[in-house]
Amino acid sequence: QRIRVGVIFGGKSGEHEVSILSGQSILKALDPEKYIAVPIGITRRGEWVVGAEAAQVLQEAAQIQLGGPPEPSSIDAGADRDAAVGQPGAGPHAVPASQPGETALTLVPPALVESFDVVIPVLHGPNGEDGTIQGMLELFDIPYVGAGVLASAVGMDKVFMKKLFASAGLPQAAYTFYTRKTWESDPEAVLADVEAKLGYPCFVKPANMGSSVGISKAKNRTGLTAAFKLAAKYDRKIIVEEGLNVREVEVAVLGNDEPKASVPGEIVPSNEFYDYNAKYVTGDSALIIPAPLPPDVTEEVRRLAVEAYRAVDCTGLARMDFFVERETDRVLVNEINTMPGFTRFSMYPKLWEATGVSYAELIDQLIQLAIERHRETR
Template sequence: MGNKIRLGIIYGGKSSEHEVSLRTAHSIMKAVDPNKYELTPVYVTLDGGWVQGSPIAERIESVERLRLQPGEAAADAAETGVQKVETKQSSLLNLGGKVDVIFPVIHGPNGEDGTIQGLLELAGLPYVGTGVMASAVGMDKWMMKNVFAQAGLKQVAFIGVLRSRLEREEEQVVVQIEQELGYPCFVKPANMGSSVGISKAKNREELHEALALAAKFDRRLVVEAFAKGREVEIGVLGNDELITSVVGEVIPAKEFYDYEAKYKGAGTELQIPAQIPDSVSERIAETAKQAFVAIDGSGLSRVDFFWDEESDELYINEINTMPGFTPFSMYPMLFQAAGIEYSELIDRLVTLALERHREKEKNIVAAEELE
């Protein structure tokens, strides 16, 4: 592998979280030790084009410099040429002999839903984070809830609704939701990240509007009963041996932690560590590990819960397999409070990616290999 770890960072993406991904990539590039890593940027544009840069020779100070253009040099270093790569597959295969491990930081669809992980598997490249199945299940709220139910994890009541059914019999869907879940309830696209397309409905009129909005983003919708309680979150780190961070609490200024609150502040307060009893923190940590194992997680995840202080009930909300990863995002801040700084967290994730790849290579691919 040489003296330096050759780390490729894939960022951007055809996603509503494009800008968040750029900031994440920039944060990682600034945080890693240049004596330990050689960085190769791979930028996925908003229209889905792929632009691969040659290794970066020095620190990139401005996030704008990461918007690579075909045929131009990355502005921070004359040595950083850029080549246009026409297809996703060839881009990754071109990286095969040039990088040791990939850190994909594209959020949302085509980034954390198993699709890019599948391409990395085809290219035979080690990568940070969960595999194809865990990424897909973690991204799809409907499947995730089914897996959590199978694992015996307590969660609020929910209903899955297909857009085709909604278009065919909206009134029947609304009546079912009212009878089984009641108001208020939350309506979500099954496969969107970062609270995009999510609404809280307090009556029938709002429910119709919420269903119509969610259906613009996905063909599969999830409707959840209202969860009374404090929003608490924890980070999980590891492959087979897991550690957890401290617990943090989200105190939203709005009625729920929506996209505006998550990425534009909007008065939301993050309390780290959360002011909750140790016994509750221990239950959260244990349940988070169970959720991580249930989806076959690897590398990292942030697991979100509702804790009802009055009844002492704990409900799992969701698992995020590619959580926000700037130094000011919840996941790194939770681990910083647990004594693991941002740069060390990156080191650990890269090590876990390489370990997981080596573990996978133990598998035989043909029966003849047994002879």
């Protein structure tokens, strides 16, 4: 009997387009002998659509163009935005076309999700990767791919992620954080505090975000002020980290109770740091797989990847991102991404491919892990 799989993509977050591309790749890869795949789109306004309308949302992928990072308003209010991102593989979609004359359906989530054996929420950023949709799927008792509520929420909040990494004894950059209110009520005091604790350069980030949206590297007080103003538009919590001189290395982790780590890959950003443009717009940041690291550093990164994954009680999958200091080869944990980009050209699937797990096998395993976790938590 074939497994009924709902693939949810799009969403209200700033990573709407990336999610569509990932969803499209997964839908194409699901073997029709084994699965009945149903695309479920979430529009930028947050409407859930299936059938013709979902195909329409997917079709946006074919028209995806270059553009800058999302405006904060589009994230808060879920309003339309013109900007879109470009990635290789943005070809015409291959979704079951709706019948002529068929009415497009807009369903409320419960009625929709209850008809699936498993759901793959390929959503990035707030409202998708942060435990909210995972909580909804728990309520409706549907197995779903990827991290559970807690790990998703912790992975999206860089402050709590760092607290848990610290309590597991994992090495990471020095940091501090402020609420938007603290910043707005006394900017001078906040600036002085950052200078005393971390100095320059430092990185200022909205605590809950991804794709480098709202992140700046500050080199002096003027830059720091601008960086706070930007980050405060995206979140009520702002994290600041010491700026490191590092290489960027990523490891794919897969599993529930016995997570496995892939070979590491290295990112060589096309900009000064791996910002939104370097990730999606210019497309000329290089992915090097496997990362050219000394064998002991490779082993260290893979070991820390599994430890950090366990530190936030992650299940399913995550891409674990690291910094390797240029002078010393010291390895520091940067972050966990519980629903990483999942096109065929994305780092996560490419790392598994280099480790011997094909794209289609990877999806099979993720579905099995989702069903296993669901069974074990009942």
